[in-house]
Amino acid sequence: MRSLLQSLLVFACGLSAVSAYDWNASPINPPALPLAVRTPYLSAWLPQGLDGAGSGRALNSEWPTFWRLDETLGWAGLVKVDGKAYSFLGAPIVTGASFSKAVQTSSHASLYTSTQTVFAMTAGTVDLTITFLSPIEPDDLCSAAANDGNSHSVQVYSDITAEWLVADRSRAANWTTTTADDLLIHQTQLQDQTQYAETDDRVLQGSVLYALKNTTASTFQTGQDTLVRAQFINNGTLANTQDTDFRAIGSGWPVFALTQDLGSVSGTAPDPVIFAIGHVRDPVIQYIQPDGSFQARSYYWQSAYDSAASLISAFLDDYTNALARATTLDAQIRQDAEAISPAYADIVELSMRQSFGATEITISGEPGAWNTSDVLMFIKGERRNLNTVDIIMPSWPVFVYTNLDYCKYMLLPLLDYQLSGQYPNQYAIHDLGTHYPIADGHNDGQDEPMPIEESGNMVIMLLDYTQRSGDISMIDTYASLLDTWGAYLAGNMPFLADQLATTDFAGSLPNQTNLAVKGIIALEAMAVIKEYRGDAEAAATYHDTAASYLATWQQHGMSADGSHLTLEYGNDTTDVLAYNLAMDKLLKLNFIPDSVNDIQSAYYAANTGMLAMMHQWMIWTTMGTTTAVRDQFIEALHAWLTSGITQAPFGDRFMDDNGANSGNRGRPVIGGNLALYRGCQVRKMLHYGETNFDA
Numbered sequence: 001m002r003s004l005l006q007s008l009l010v011f012a013c014g015l016s017a018v019s020a021y022d023w024n025a026s027p028i029n030p031p032a033l034p035l036a037v038r039t040p041y042l043s044a045w046l047p048q049g050l051d052g053a054g055s056g057r058a059l060n061s062e063w064p065t066f067w068r069l070d071e072t073l074g075w076a077g078l079v080k081v082d083g084k085a086y087s088f089l090g091a092p093i094v095t096g097a098s099f100s101k102a103v104q105t106s107s108h109a110s111l112y113t114s115t116q117t118v119f120a121m122t123a124g125t126v127d128l129t130i131t132f133l134s135p136i137e138p139d140d141l142c143s144a145a146a147n148d149g150n151s152h153s154v155q156v157y158s159d160i161t162a163e164w165l166v167a168d169r170s171r172a173a174n175w176t177t178t179t180a181d182d183l184l185i186h187q188t189q190l191q192d193q194t195q196y197a198e199t200d201d202r203v204l205q206g207s208v209l210y211a212l213k214n215t216t217a218s219t220f221q222t223g224q225d226t227l228v229r230a231q232f233i234n235n236g237t238l239a240n241t242q243d244t245d246f247r248a249i250g251s252g253w254p255v256f257a258l259t260q261d262l263g264s265v266s267g268t269a270p271d272p273v274i275f276a277i278g279h280v281r282d283p284v285i286q287y288i289q290p291d292g293s294f295q296a297r298s299y300y301w302q303s304a305y306d307s308a309a310s311l312i313s314a315f316l317d318d319y320t321n322a323l324a325r326a327t328t329l330d331a332q333i334r335q336d337a338e339a340i341s342p343a344y345a346d347i348v349e350l351s352m353r354q355s356f357g358a359t360e361i362t363i364s365g366e367p368g369a370w371n372t373s374d375v376l377m378f379i380k381g382e383r384r385n386l387n388t389v390d391i392i393m394p395s396w397p398v399f400v401y402t403n404l405d406y407c408k409y410m411l412l413p414l415l416d417y418q419l420s421g422q423y424p425n426q427y428a429i430h431d432l433g434t435h436y437p438i439a440d441g442h443n444d445g446q447d448e449p450m451p452i453e454e455s456g457n458m459v460i461m462l463l464d465y466t467q468r469s470g471d472i473s474m475i476d477t478y479a480s481l482l483d484t485w486g487a488y489l490a491g492n493m494p495f496l497a498d499q500l501a502t503t504d505f506a507g508s509l510p511n512q513t514n515l516a517v518k519g520i521i522a523l524e525a526m527a528v529i530k531e532y533r534g535d536a537e538a539a540a541t542y543h544d545t546a547a548s549y550l551a552t553w554q555q556h557g558m559s560a561d562g563s564h565l566t567l568e569y570g571n572d573t574t575d576v577l578a579y580n581l582a583m584d585k586l587l588k589l590n591f592i593p594d595s596v597n598d599i600q601s602a603y604y605a606a607n608t609g610m611l612a613m614m615h616q617w618m619i620w621t622t623m624g625t626t627t628a629v630r631d632q633f634i635e636a637l638h639a640w641l642t643s644g645i646t647q648a649p650f651g652d653r654f655m656d657d658n659g660a661n662s663g664n665r666g667r668p669v670i671g672g673n674l675a676l677y678r679g680c681q682v683r684k685m686l687h688y689g690e691t692n693f694d695a
């Protein structure tokens, strides 16, 4: 259950001894470092890159940004050591008070892991460790220790601005500070809210919370940025006062500030100061019902906690354990990935928080009467669509690896909607609605049409879920949909009409070789589904169709000289990254002849331009290549990540501009980078913590 409780983060400032003073990023300096990345609306990054290969930017060199990069998130951190102030987070400008910048040093641990981003800094005679923790459960962390063996007086300060609500700084916000449950909690929201509405990828609804455990050593203040920060710099504490002159986000920049006095710090690190940040709203998702009415869905965590304050309190109390669990998970993920290669592990670790940061887990009901058997997960792609099928399919491995239930929770809303009969097309829907967070389906059938792509994806994901879970209830309950999609695939192949595939940016084409093989593998998957359901006759029919289409596909999709697969049937001057061959590996069907994979593998090796085609599918592609070619793909992706060419959170497309301007940024699809985990290729296994990694 804990893993379903999301939307809050903890951020801790720890003080501890660090000996090296040059700053080397381990494992790499990625384009952007995740700081607080948890939901589509709680997504704070520290841009790196752009200064050349291996370059990085310090935590206190600029403001964090929202995932789009064009929206600053005011988040400041200051520390006073023996009366002298240093900044460690953000780029505050404070008139009327002077401070220095702490110096970012080599981290003794990794700069980032799967769940944490960790900075080491020196503030005069004290070393700081600043940890941002976004567990694959909710949370973010700061600690301190003297570096000269003496005792020092240390106070830690942090604030946020109302930029965490929306990008438009002319919008009016209001705020309160409360002291419930032994906490100091600042809460801010827009004065004028609209349920289920987005502007600039931000939701015009809900509140941002910034919290600290209240002790005799903590203080708070709300007010104008320069005044509040100067108060801390000059005095080391805040005034415990609230500014009630509610105003626009950028008007006299209200900040929500918290401090903790660590007292006298010597070589031994005291307990860290832990700040929690969260974005909450209720309702969360508007979801279409079988009768066309709409259901208001809430965050899953509301079924376990009666308020955001009690959730935050529980997490702050549990943070030592949460950090330990996160660190164990980090080590497991790193170890599993290093079985492939260290470069692969660097890629995978950077993929985890971003994937989960696009999701929200919801429940129906109301306080006191939550329906805990009705859990649905919603996922936002870069654009505003909900549960886009060709976003879920490429992301699939990260959810398979962490918890197979997530896979079910993402598919259920798509399945229930289509089972209700409201969607008119005979193929699988592309997405559940064009305006996150409104899941209103497409009763007019006018979703972006990708008939073979999405029908194939749904069949493949349902079989994969069934194989791994051993739970045949999904293919039973939705058997009629599977039959509809199976019939569509059989009736519209092996020659394909002019249509879009997941590569919609490239436009439509008839007879796409790579798209066709997904559909053909899905027909073979239908045969297995029919076997599971005890219908041998239907299984044989599907299998025969798939085998016959495969023979036709090999004739038309292979170049005349047999050297490579083409982009479209019969056009020998074209080639393609044939990532859909991986679906056969995913499902362990052994249906595609090895010769096809061998040909493609040799072709990629000889045509190195193929190695950098479209990295959302790069790692998937290597499921069918030789180990040498697999490593070439991994190195190409790793080289791009470390090239300093972009500051965007892990992009997933680069064609002709080397990805410098990739519009596809910060998307969950990089969850597909986990496709090589052995755990992702094994049937009937799963759940983190059990034996999911043994072949």
Ligand SMILES: *[C@@H]1O[C@H](CO)[C@@H](O)[C@H](O)[C@H]1NC(C)=O
Pocket: 174, 175, 176, 189, 190, 191, 192, 193
């Ligand atoms: C802030 O604005 C919200 C939305 O209009 C409103 O519900 C709330 O009462 C306001 N809070 C304060 C403290 O004015």
Ligand SMILES: *[C@@H]1O[C@H](CO)[C@@H](O)[C@H](O)[C@H]1NC(C)=O
Pocket: 179, 214, 215, 216, 240
């Ligand atoms: C914080 O806790 C201290 C005691 O631990 C108490 O004296 C103080 O009043 C509390 N502050 C607030 C704002 O409730």
Ligand SMILES: *[C@@H]1O[C@H](CO)[C@@H](O)[C@H](O)[C@H]1NC(C)=O
Pocket: 231, 235, 237
């Ligand atoms: C500084 O803080 C102390 C309490 O710690 C308070 O008595 C004093 O008035 C404050 N000074 C200023 C300038 O805010």
Ligand SMILES: *[C@@H]1O[C@H](CO)[C@@H](O)[C@H](O)[C@H]1NC(C)=O
Pocket: 371, 373, 374
């Ligand atoms: C709870 O959810 C399940 C699954 O959607 C549903 O079958 C059941 O009817 C719901 N119960 C109530 C009381 O609404």
Ligand SMILES: *[C@@H]1O[C@H](CO)[C@@H](O)[C@H](O)[C@H]1NC(C)=O
Pocket: 495, 496, 497, 498, 510, 511, 556, 569, 570
């Ligand atoms: C697909 O390829 C087949 C075989 O070459 C051809 O007959 C058919 O016209 C093509 N389909 C389209 C829509 O171009």
Ligand SMILES: *[C@@H]1O[C@H](CO)[C@@H](O)[C@H](O)[C@H]1NC(C)=O
Pocket: 571, 573, 574
């Ligand atoms: C083959 O593909 C190339 C590159 O996409 C295209 O320019 C050409 O028109 C295609 N040829 C045919 C016969 O479709």
